[in-house]
Amino acid sequence: FRKSAVAEAITNNDYFGEIAQMGDSVKIIKEPEITVKAYARGTTITPQDLDDEDFNLTIDKANYFAFKVDDIEEAHSHVNFQALASDRAAYRLADQFDQDVLGYMCGFKQSALHGVADTANTTVNGSKAISTAGSNELLAEMQVDANDFGGSADNGIGIQPR
Template structure:
């Protein structure tokens, strides 16, 4: 690929396409405020409306109006990452595939891991929990894995979390137990036979189930399995620039790009976290 054919908007679109396909946690958040950010350091104020009281009405009496006031939460674009790579002319000529296009795809997958780990770390904001590092749930069979999902469902039900659009993200060892459970396999489709690009593996206990190697774990074995809805976490990202340049002192084209992003837990009650031991 010659620099003369490099169109930043096209390559940014390719980068985002690869990134969005690869994201697991990043596709399980709301991105309602993404259009409001432009640069690292930008902030967006998100107002959360409190509950509205329902009162008894008596004919002929005056009604009382309560003030509606939003509790502000700040989404800060405080993360900045970049990638940069070069392709020597001789490699470009001899390669059977477009090295730059392939490298851009790999860059997006590398960014995916960084972004997903960042979002997954929001499990620490959740107070709706099952088990902890001292007394984790022990998942040692398919039956216990399914029961753990039911417990997560109950935890969300008790917080009046909407039942539609619920997700749970599990590590591979948890998924292995699920594959041995007929309640999971029978409820799925051909999608349960292979993990799709975004990690979706099937449905059970009212959840869309996703698999990720980025499920946080402590002590190397205690996994933090997060469930909930997309209303729990807000996320926004922006590619600041992608550009091609000719490097001095070498016969190479280079490509570099910068991604800024941020996330915040806006509705912790819309999430639940299971701490489990899979050994």
């Protein structure tokens, strides 16, 4: 059994631009904030103007996998060893993506697998969507902290290695 990846389901991967190499940047459109108002019969409904904020994200991280299946493994295996390894590699990439994204959302610079995973992120990688965002690019209301998970006060919780 494997745990499910979650970061892809909760992040916006709609962007404008082409990623060909490290250092490239893409433009990401920020989701607009919508205000829900109480409706009273007979009142005039006033539509809300939407903010169309965007920011540039510089690509500064990349992961890869590489493996080989030798003749002995191929000859003595009753399963498709290459397909099995490829499936596992895809899972590990998704797992690393989860750690990087969720660690970032908690305010950490590195994933849990890094030697100093609890280092706070203080560098903006690209441009901020909103000028009032903190030095880690996140607004206070966007930051995930221990209280979001029933934890105690702190500005973030560490993501433990799996």
